[in-house]
Amino acid sequence: MPDTFDLIVLGSGPGGYVAAIRAAQLGLKTAIVERERLGGICLNWGCIPTKALLRTSEIYHYMTHADAYGLSLEKPSFDLGKVVERSRKVAGTLNAGVKGLMKKNKVQVYDGVGSLMGKGKLQVRQGDKTTDLEAKNIIVATGARARDLPFATSDGKRIWTYRHAMTPEVMPTELLVIGSGAIGVEFASFYSDMGAKVTIVEMLPRILPVEDEEVSAFMEKQLTKAGITIRTGAGLEAMTADEKGVTAKIKGKDGKVEEQRFSHAIVAIGIVPNTEEIGLEELGVETERGHIKTDAYGRTNVEGIWAIGDVTGAPWLAHKASHEGIVAVEAMAGGHPHPMNTANIPGCTYSRPQVASVGMTEAKAKEAGFEVKVGKFPFIGNGKAIALGEAEGFVKTVFDAKTGELLGAHMVGAEVTELIQGYVIARQLESTEAELMETIFPHPTISETMHESVLGAYGRALHI
Template sequence: MSESFDLVVVGGGPGGYVAAIRGAQLGMKVACVEREHLGGICLNWGCIPTKALLRSAEVLHLAKHGADFGLKIGQIDYDLEAIVKRSRGVAKQMNGGIKSLLKKNKVTHIEGEAKISGKGKVSVKGADGKTTELAGKDIILATGARARELPHLKADGELVWTYKHALAPNTMPKKLLVIGSGAIGIEFASFFNELGSDVTVVEMMDRVLPVEDADISKFAEKSFKKQGMTIKTNASVTELKKGKSDVTCVVETKGKKEEITVDRVIVAIGITGNVENLGLEEVGIKVDRGHIVTDEWGHTGVEGFWAIGDVAGAPWLAHKASHEGIVAVEKIAGVKGVHPMDKGNIPGCTYCRPQVASVGLTEAKAKEEGYDVRVGNFPFIGNGKAVALGEPEGMVKTVFDKKTGELLGAHMVGAEVTEMIQGYVVARTLESTEAELMHTVFPHPTLSEMMHESVLDAYDKAIHF
């Protein structure tokens, strides 16, 4: 005998649990199935614990430079085990918070592995081996994704790590090679470099952080090198030769091969959706290149089935998953005024040092799409708050449509830009032009003043540079 729900959400990550709560708020009887940890990869093995690690690295960096602030600090060292313990504790605390939120909103939380067993049906196998049958008028698949692997770059958890292994390292590698310079790879490179590892980053594209604006990538790469990282672009790792306690990496750059021996390797070459063993073929749900195919509402094209978050494709970001969940649930509920998410307004944030954040089109992409653009830039060195913080390295870049004044994109590198970017996200959501941004009063002294100055610079009106 099955238990019936208005909505069954498969997956309790940032897409799934948010969708479940929103459904309950709209009066639905909701079940949320999670096979492992509420909060998903993001909370347990991604966004949150990595930020805890990076915060430790940031505090260490500040301590090392205490003299720059007139402070006398004694011997500076770190305890890797304690750093990891704090990170895991933060994740555990947040996990418990989600459990409480589901209970508060009267969402039925079911632990186990779910599989579609037919139209409007889900079977859940618990840890005890028992199966629970659920029936749902609508079913949202929010099963997330996992690290992508290539046959010659397989992780073993000992010498070759994925992000999950790197979050709880049992040793501090003296030499580390990171394959991939996207957000995950660069964040780990930044963390281990700050703690003293000799870090080499290998990137197939012609620059690090390849999805970012070229000027931002260039600035960030220069900073990483200044911190002691070795950056190899237009390069690939063709072979990993594992020794007893080290790995020799064969790196090919423009046809030339070299061998680099390191203690550990982190593979950060992207992710692929968790689409296996879900029973998708049972109801005819389509999969393309490891991700479930959906329309702008998250609907799979099969009546009653929806997919959101990482399993539904790029961009692979927690906040995108959460908003997709709300859009899908409100569409299911027939909420008036709901509209599809504009992926062009989804911000991207990378928490390396210096931080990187962006929204909208890069300058190159805007030109590629046929826009005649106006571009503004403003450096951190021209901002009083940045200098007072001891963070004078960075820049803010804005891209406008010369014809209409539309803010096409905003790109930043420097201290706390991951907090600042939301101002531009709001501006794009409200369809602001340069006029509204110019007439907005920014508080002084703040880093946000650079956002204003960058807009002014695009129209040759910058005051402080």
């Protein structure tokens, strides 16, 4: 007889395990199936361990620039093995935490590869052992994996994906980063701060192409200032690896192809959804370019089959997956959650400097037909930023000139990934410029730049 549940969650990333916990809270008998480690890619190989690495590089940057703070430090150095070990320990701690949460909430965990065997049926395979499960509802939360170059598959030695880049055995001397989205820029920032000579190649006209154009331009200036070579409008024609390094043929804006030599390369050109060989085709679950199609509550076209997270498409963010999981579970439990609104999902890049945004860029707002009011305030006008030695950056806000609606907010500089949530809450509460202007911000804090940007959109900025 199969093990029977109210809900089975296939995949235990930040979408899957959060969905399982919420289901248990609502009284649903819940199981979760994971083929590798609880917490999925984000916790074990993505969001969390990369931030541990970036924290190390941030501190190392301060060490090498101690004189700017009136401090002296002779010959700062690092142990790469210990750097990686710390990152893996952070991931291990959180993996253990998820295990504890599953136990606390009485979620049954099945280790192995799960496949849909029919409506309400799922089989778990671990080696030669198979276990049959049944449930009224199944959530597919299988996530995604790094996309390889068709002509240069990652080998873990010289050509890396993000997983290889997090556990390097040697420090790259000359590193090629292919792709300038959040992952590419974060790794470029980390390795540059740790001493590698880094080159970013991006086929689009600007780096961080989903961000506001002014943010992209500022980031290119800052990364270049940090010693990173950036080639936009450039394509990788070919790449080969040998025992000593990587040879890349790069086609520039002018159409000329140059051959360059690097010690290593990181491929950060996007992701591929994990939808193969899990039984979706047999059940007739609709997909688009490999991603599962859902409504705003996570329902697929097949009754009882739901999907959340990276497997459903952009934006490919952990917090989007978690919220989708909660919405889906509450809907299947008979509740009335708000439908998923991707316009209010913040995006964050944890490089140095950091980037954060929510809502429309200025260009997108104008394309959508809005008459806009735009405010922009530089960090150099903020006392806390100057005191921290982090005066490079700005906050930009975009408002509907007719209604005062906050259409978008865009930030670049120190700790903006922590600050952006203020604007996310404002959008969720449908705040206008009036409420934001009347809000009191503590002094001295970098958050005051947020207030000044709002004031600036209406000609009322005080400190510039």
